[in-house]
Amino acid sequence: AAGVIQSPRHLIKEKRETATLKCYPIPRHDTVYWYQQGPGQDPQFLISFYEKMQSDKGSIPDRFSAQQFSDYHSELNMSSLELGDSALYFCASSPQEYTGGAFRNTEAFFGQGTRLTVV
Amino acid sequence: DAKTTQPNSMESNEEEPVHLPCNHSTISGTDYIHWYRQLPSQGPEYVIHGLTSNVNNRMASLAIAEDRKSSTLILHRATLRDAAVYYCILSPLYTGYALNFGKGTSLLVTP
Numbered sequence: 222a223a224g225v226i227q228s229p230r231h232l233i234k235e236k237r238e239t240a241t242l243k244c245y246p247i248p249r250h251d252t253v254y255w256y257q258q259g260p261g262q263d264p265q266f267l268i269s270f271y272e273k274m275q276s277d278k279g280s281i282p283d284r285f286s287a288q289q290f291s292d293y294h295s296e297l298n299m300s301s302l303e304l305g306d307s308a309l310y311f312c313a314s315s316p317q318e319y320t321g322g323a324f325r326n327t328e329a330f331f332g333q334g335t336r337l338t339v340v
Numbered sequence: 341d342a343k344t345t346q347p348n349s350m351e352s353n354e355e356e357p358v359h360l361p362c363n364h365s366t367i368s369g370t371d372y373i374h375w376y377r378q379l380p381s382q383g384p385e386y387v388i389h390g391l392t393s394n395v396n397n398r399m400a401s402l403a404i405a406e407d408r409k410s411s412t413l414i415l416h417r418a419t420l421r422d423a424a425v426y427y428c429i430l431s432p433l434y435t436g437y438a439l440n441f442g443k444g445t446s447l448l449v450t451p
Contacts, residue, residue, distance in 0.1 A: 225383075252436050263427070264384060266438040276436025311383045317435055321391065325433035327372075331383030 223247055225314050225332035233338045234302050242297040242335045246314030252276070252326050253295040255287055256311040258334075264311060270295060302339045309334040344428045349446040352418045360413040360445055362428030367408050371430040374439065375402065375413045379424045384441070387413065387426070389433075423449045 226245040234240050246253050252271045256264040266279035270289035281287075284302075289295045299306060311334045315326035345363040352358040364373070375387040388395055388402045390411075395402040401414040415422055427444035431437060 254439070256441075263425075263443060264378075264441045266440055269436050269438060271436035277438045279438055279440070313383070313439075321372075324435045325372075326435055326437070327389060327433055328386045329376075329384075329439060331385065334383050 225312055225330050227310075227312050227332040227335050229335060230333065231336050231338075233340060235340055236302055236304060238302050238339075240299045240302060240337060242299070242310050242312075242337070244295045244297070244312030244314075244332060246293050246295070246312075247316075247330055250314035250316045250330070251293065252315045252317065253289055253293070254313040254315070254329060255281075255295070255297050256313065256331075258309040258311065259305075260308070262308075267297070299337075304339050307337060307339045309336050344430060344442055346426070346428055346443065346445045348443070349448065351448045351450065352415075354420060354449055354451050355417050358415040358418045358422070358447065358449075360415070360426050360428075360447065361410065362412070363410045364428070364430055365409045367430055368432075370432040372433050373402065373404060373408075373411045374429040374431060374433075375400070376427045376429065376439075376441070377422075377424040378427070378444070379421075384427065418447075418449045420449050420451065423447055 254269040255267040267281040269277045273289045313329040313331040315329040374389040376384040378384045403412045425444040
């Protein structure tokens with residue numbers, strides 16, 4: 222079965238450079254999430270999109286932006302990179318289902334992540 | 341968001357059942373209880389979720405207290421592949437709503 226695909230898998234950038242991470246969700250999944258996981262840390266929610274609109278926002282720095290395109294893939298753009306941005310970045314996608322009287326994302330499928338190293 | 345409290349770590353022998361507890365005394369009526377796990381060097385993986393009733397699937401069982409202030413993830417027979425960090429997450433799961441990971445339980449499985 223198709224999974225969430227993230228590219229690139231590894232990325233090395235210098236301080237103050239920009240980086241773009243890509244996420245290709247599972248077909249027919251209309252919701253995408255981005256997470257950041259620093260070394261020894263738990264995943265931290267950054268931002269999510271539903272039907273190409275931002276649906277929720279977490280602790281995403283102002284230097285980061287993201288969008289979801291018409292084909293449902295998503296990109297996380299990171300500018301003015303800092304050493305502290307070095308982390309694993311996970312994308313997840315989720316289908317909607319109608320349950321409990323509302324549309325909900327009951328299960329999120331995560332990609333393998335992009336390891337960003339800022340030097 | 342309502343908070344969850346889990347033990348930092350637990351240890352189990354292979355082939356034995358494992359009960360992973362989660363306390364969530366401030367859970368709201370619309371919150372579902374979710375469990376995800378993260379194996380080393382991998383993305384988180386969905387395990388199970390429930391609202392009020394106990395739930396079973398091929399991976400695990402979820403036992404929810406009657407007052408919903410706590411829950412237990414049950415792995416019926418732990419294998420070495422079950423060694424992971426297990427996260428208990430509360431969320432109403434509305435479309436596009438964040439799943440906020442807190443501090444999970446690191447499960448060690450020994451042969």
